[in-house]
Amino acid sequence: xxxxxxxxxxxxxxxxxxxxxxxxxxxxxxxxxxxxxxxxxxxxxxxxxxxxxxxxxxxxxxxxxxxxxxxxxxxxxxxxxxxxxxxxxxxxxxxxxxxxxxxxxxxxxxxxxxxxxxxxxxxxxxxxxxxxxxxxxxxxxxxxxxxxxxxxxxxxxxxxxxxxxxxxxxxxxxxxxxxxxxxxxxxxxxxxxxxxxxxxxxxxxxxxxxxxxxxxxxxxxxxxxxxxxxxxxxxxxxxxxxxxxxxxxxxxxxxxxxxxxxxxxxxxxxxxxxxxxxxxxxxxxxxxxxxxxxxxxxxxxxxxxxxxxxxxxxxxxxxxxxxxxxxxxxxxxxxxxxxxxxxxxxxxxxxxxxxxxxxxxxxxxxxxxxxxxxxxxxxxxxxxxxxxxxxxxxxxxxxxxxxxxxxxxxxxxxxxxxxxxxxxxxxxxxxxxxxxxxxxxxxxxxxxxxxxx
Amino acid sequence: xxxxxxxxxxxxxxxxxxxxxxxxxxxxxxxxxxxxxxxxxxxxxxxxxxxxxxxxxxxxxxxxxxxxxxxxxxxxxxxxxxxxxxxxxxxxxxxxxxxxxxxxxxxxxxxxxxxxxxxxxxxxxxxxxxxxxxxxxxxxxxxxxxxxxxxxxxxxxxxxxxxxxxxxxxxxxxxxx
Numbered sequence: 208x209x210x211x212x213x214x215x216x217x218x219x220x221x222x223x224x225x226x227x228x229x230x231x232x233x234x235x236x237x238x239x240x241x242x243x244x245x246x247x248x249x250x251x252x253x254x255x256x257x258x259x260x261x262x263x264x265x266x267x268x269x270x271x272x273x274x275x276x277x278x279x280x281x282x283x284x285x286x287x288x289x290x291x292x293x294x295x296x297x298x299x300x301x302x303x304x305x306x307x308x309x310x311x312x313x314x315x316x317x318x319x320x321x322x323x324x325x326x327x328x329x330x331x332x333x334x335x336x337x338x339x340x341x342x343x344x345x346x347x348x349x350x351x352x353x354x355x356x357x358x359x360x361x362x363x364x365x366x367x368x369x370x371x372x373x374x375x376x377x378x379x380x381x382x383x384x385x386x387x388x389x390x391x392x393x394x395x396x397x398x399x400x401x402x403x404x405x406x407x408x409x410x411x412x413x414x415x416x417x418x419x420x421x422x423x424x425x426x427x428x429x430x431x432x433x434x435x436x437x438x439x440x441x442x443x444x445x446x447x448x449x450x451x452x453x454x455x456x457x458x459x460x461x462x463x464x465x466x467x468x469x470x471x472x473x474x475x476x477x478x479x480x481x482x483x484x485x486x487x488x489x490x491x492x493x494x495x496x497x498x499x500x501x502x503x504x505x506x507x508x509x510x511x512x513x514x515x516x517x518x519x520x521x522x523x524x525x526x527x528x529x530x531x532x533x534x535x536x537x538x539x540x541x542x543x544x545x546x547x548x549x550x551x552x553x554x555x556x557x558x559x560x561x562x563x564x565x566x567x568x569x570x571x572x573x574x575x576x577x578x579x580x581x582x583x584x585x586x587x588x589x590x591x592x593x594x595x596x597x598x599x600x601x602x603x604x605x606x607x608x609x610x611x612x613x614x615x616x617x618x619x620x621x622x623x624x625x626x627x628x629x630x631x632x633x634x635x636x637x638x639x640x641x642x643x644x645x646x647x648x649x650x651x652x653x654x655x656x657x658x659x660x
Numbered sequence: 661x662x663x664x665x666x667x668x669x670x671x672x673x674x675x676x677x678x679x680x681x682x683x684x685x686x687x688x689x690x691x692x693x694x695x696x697x698x699x700x701x702x703x704x705x706x707x708x709x710x711x712x713x714x715x716x717x718x719x720x721x722x723x724x725x726x727x728x729x730x731x732x733x734x735x736x737x738x739x740x741x742x743x744x745x746x747x748x749x750x751x752x753x754x755x756x757x758x759x760x761x762x763x764x765x766x767x768x769x770x771x772x773x774x775x776x777x778x779x780x781x782x783x784x785x786x787x788x789x790x791x792x793x794x795x796x797x798x799x800x801x802x803x804x805x806x807x808x809x810x811x812x813x814x815x816x817x818x819x820x821x822x823x824x825x826x827x828x829x830x831x832x833x834x835x836x837x
Contacts, residue, residue, distance in 0.1 A: 221701065221801035346740060355740040359749055364762040371766040375773045382777060386799070390701070393796035409781075410788025413799055415685075415698035415707050417784045422703050423716035424780040431722075431773045435766075442762055643702040 211652035214308055214645075217492045221646055227489045228387075228640045229394055236635070239486070244631045250624025257617040258333060266336045268614040274607045275597045279615040280330040282589040283622055285443055286471070287327035288369065289464075289585060292436055293472020294320025295376060298383070299432035302425075307651055308501055310644040311493040315483065315634070316476050317380040322629040323475075324373045326622050331365065361445040368442040375435055379428045382421075385411045386643040440464045447592060453535035454596030457523065463516035467585060470509035470555070473502050474581035481575050483634065493640045500568050506581060507562040513588075514556035531601060539595045543608065547587050548595070554584020586619075669835045670808040671819050672794050673828035678704045681803040684826040685710040688805055691822060695811040697837075699794060699804040721779040722772045729771025733764040792836045806837060 215224070260268055271278040294316040301309040332341050344366045346356045356363050388408035395401035411417070441461035448460040477499060484491050524536040540548045558580045567573045599606045633639070675681045678700065685698050689712050698707055708715075741747075742754035752759065780786070798804055805828075807819055823831050 225701075225800045346736070352745055355745060357747075357749060358737045358741055358763055359752055359756055359759040361762075364766075367763045367766040371770045374770060378773060378777050382780075386702070390799040393793065393799045405790070406787075409786045410791040411786070412788075412791055412793065413699050413701055415700060415704070415711060416713065418700065418703040419708050419713055420716045420718055420780055420783050423718045424776050427719060427722050427776050428773055431769050431776075435769045438762070438765060438769075445762070646702045647705070 210654070212495075212497045213652035214311065214495075214497075215492055215649040216495055219492065219649055221649075224646055224649060225390060225394070225642055227492065228638050228642050228645075229391060230489065231487055231634060232391060232636060232638060233394065233396075233400075240631070240635055244628070244635070247624055247627040247631050250621065251628040252624075253617070254621025254624045257614060257621050258329070260614055261333055261618075262338060266334060268612065269618070270610050270612050270615050272607070274600065274605050275594055275609040277593050277597060278609060279611070279618055280334040281446075282586065282593050283619055284327050284330035284334075285464075285589045285593075286586045287323045287330075287622065287626075288443055289440065289468035289471045289589075290475045290582075291320040291323035291327065291372075291376070291472065292440060292465070292468035293476050294318070294323070295372075295379075295432050295436040296469055296472065297476070298379065299429040299436065302429045303433060307648045308498055310641055310648055311495070311498050312476060312480060312502075313644065314380075314383065314641045315479065315639050317376065317383070318630065318633045318637070318639075319472075319475060319479060320376050321373070321380055322626050322633070323472075324369065324376065325629065326626045328369055328373065329622075329625075331362075331369075361442065361449045364442045365446055368439045372435060372439045375428070375432055379425075379432055382425060382428065383641060383644075384637065385409055386413060386421075387638040387641060389413065390642055391638065437465055440468045447596075452596050452600060453529070453531040454539070454592070457520065459516055459519055459523070463513070463520075466509050466512040466516065467555075467588060470506060470513055471582060471585035473506050473509070474578040474585070477502050477506070477574055477578040478582065479630070481571055481578075483639065484571075486634075487639075490640065493645060496569050496571075499571075499574060503562045503568045503574055503577075506578070507559050510555055510559035510581070514552075517552065517556065535596060535599070538599055539591060542595065542599070544591065544595045544598070547591050551584050551587040551591050554580045555588060558584070668808050668810050668837060669833070670806055670811075670814070670837060671816060671823070672699075672804045672806040672832045672834050673823035673826070674795060674798075674830040674832065675803045675805075675828055676801065678803055680827050681805065682706055682710050684805055684823075684828070687822070687826055688807065692813050693807055693811050695808040697806045697808075699798045699806060701799050701801065701803070704803070716783075718776060718779045718783070722776045725775030726768050726772030730764055730768040732771075733767035734760060737763060792834075794832065794834050794837075806834060808837060 217223075219227075266280075269278055269280070271280075297309050297316040298313045298320075302313075332338050335341055335344075344356065344363070346358075385408055388404050389411040392401060392404035392408045395404055441464065444460035444464035447455040448457060450456060480494050480499065480502075484494055521536050521540075524532045527533075538544075558577055561567045561573065561577060567577070594609045598608060673684065675684060681698065681700070682704060685696075685707060688696050689710065696711075698704070698711060700707070707713075737760045738755050741756070741760075746754045748754075794804055794806060795802060805823075807814065820831055
């Protein structure tokens with residue numbers, strides 16, 4: 208039998224774990240954090256400026272025009288929603304599969320989900336053009352008839368899917384954090400933090416009758432989040448697949464989108480975890496190279512699944528005998544947007560194959576570089592799907608090209624500022640590793656220490 | 661919901677090992693105590709059996725509210741699309757069931773999930789304002805068993821002796837639980 212690798216390295220006691228994880232929250236604000244927070248804050252302000260331009264002058268500031276009515280906003284929306292999926296996969300699906308290695312990374316991956324969905328949610332809301340009327344997206348009794356929303360439209364399904372996803376993810380994340388917030392409350396030295404963490408911890412005391420209900424509730428939320436996360440990206444893919452456009456109208460979209468979402472999300476988790484490990488060396492005992500290696504294996508596997516989907520799309524385009532379908536795919540790879548297609552294939556299918564080598568899978572520098580490439584590739588995947596399908600449809604008279612404006616570039620770039628600002632606040636003020644979840648598994652893989660389960 | 665203080669005190673023993681705590685909880689139950697509680701920094705597996713607790717009833721709440729979310733969503737979509745203002749959209753039937761499944765599914769999850777958390781809050785009396793804390797290390801690396809003075813077998817000396825036998829490293833008189 209292959210011996211299990213320890214999930215927590217170093218000879219830790221319970222008190223060590225509490226201290227290590229609470230330290231970044233309890234120590235005085237460091238200059239390094241302040242500098243990074245300041246930088247991402249300015250980045251975020253720049254983004255708010257770009258959003259201001261779009262709200263004030265209208266969506267025409269972006270490159271969208273006839274025939275490409277869906278551009279940067281939809282591409283970047285799908286990109287960020289996809290990123291979020293890895294967090295739920297780690298926190299819910301791996302929980303159901305009893306994968307104990309998830310404990311080290313679950314909290315920050317879930318935080319990533321929340322912030323990624325927040326970042327994503329802004330795009331469709333702004334893309335409506337008149338965001339002050341976004342209330343109309345919800346079916347509420349109104350004086351226009353009442354004129355209800357169209358429940359047959361996938362765009363409306365998206366409203367329900369994304370808002371439910373955000374709500375349930377937030378509740379799940381917060382519920383998981385309550386016992387750790389109670390730890391922070393009990394360790395708080397000054398009045399302000401005692402009050403703040405006292406309120407946030409909701410008065411949790413760790414009594415076993417509570418734990419018993421808590422664990423049941425947590426299990427149920429994991430069970431509900433699992434089909435939810437799969438449904439969200441399926442419904443996002445319906446935005447495309449329900450239409451009749453060649454290149455969009457395919458049944459492979461839901462599983463293909465979900466695999467791609469997990470692929471890109473894990474790449475983002477790897478990127479973030481490497482940065483966190485550099486900034487907080489003590490976290491390296493909880494997020495070990497073994498954790499990163501497992502994630503890299505998932506990236507490689509899902510990368511192959513995505514590659515299979517690319518191949519399958521081409522096969523079906525040829526096998527269907529439909530000239531429009533065939534043209535759409537040949538145009539993708541060899542038309543005016545050939546560069547975006549080949550960036551996508553190289554970043555998503557070819558580059559992750561380097562993870563077959565153990566030294567790459569376990570090397571911090573190579574995996575960091577690959578994770579960035581995967582993120583770039585997945586943005587281009589959504590660009591390829593959205594733009595190349597729209598720019599040449601049935602009638603050559605309505606063919607056109609998409610040109611980025613400075614507002615498009617600012618949106619893509621700025622959205623990372625929003626995400627990083629929230630993430631910086633998270634790692635400073637909340638426990639970034641689930642203390643109460645790591646403690647029970649700290650002896651796994653350590654012979655002679657009663658590493659049961 | 662405000663915290664209603666349960667005005668009773670008792671005696672708490674503190675351990676530093678969860679396996680000892682499990683044995684202690686078992687022993688306390690077998691000694692005939694019914695009003696006692698274990699307080700731990702993380703869920704200790706096997707504690708429910710050691711304390712003789714029944715499985716949580718929260719799944720029933722999830723089931724009922726999930727079912728409610730599902731039927732309300734379906735009913736509402738029928739009302740909107742087929743009853744209140746039927747509109748012919750793409751020649752589809754007014755009540756187009758397949759197209760109504762995604763929203764029905766999402767609302768099932770939403771109702772089920774939120775009701776689960778609400779049920780947890782009710783059963784644990786959360787949020788509790790300023791709950792009495794026996795020892796601040798109980799959210800860190802110590803484990804406690806608390807026996808309430810309202811227990812019919814409550815006897816300070818006997819409990820003290822029992823806790824000592826079971827290897828408690830500290831015994832504390834608690835004024836309010």
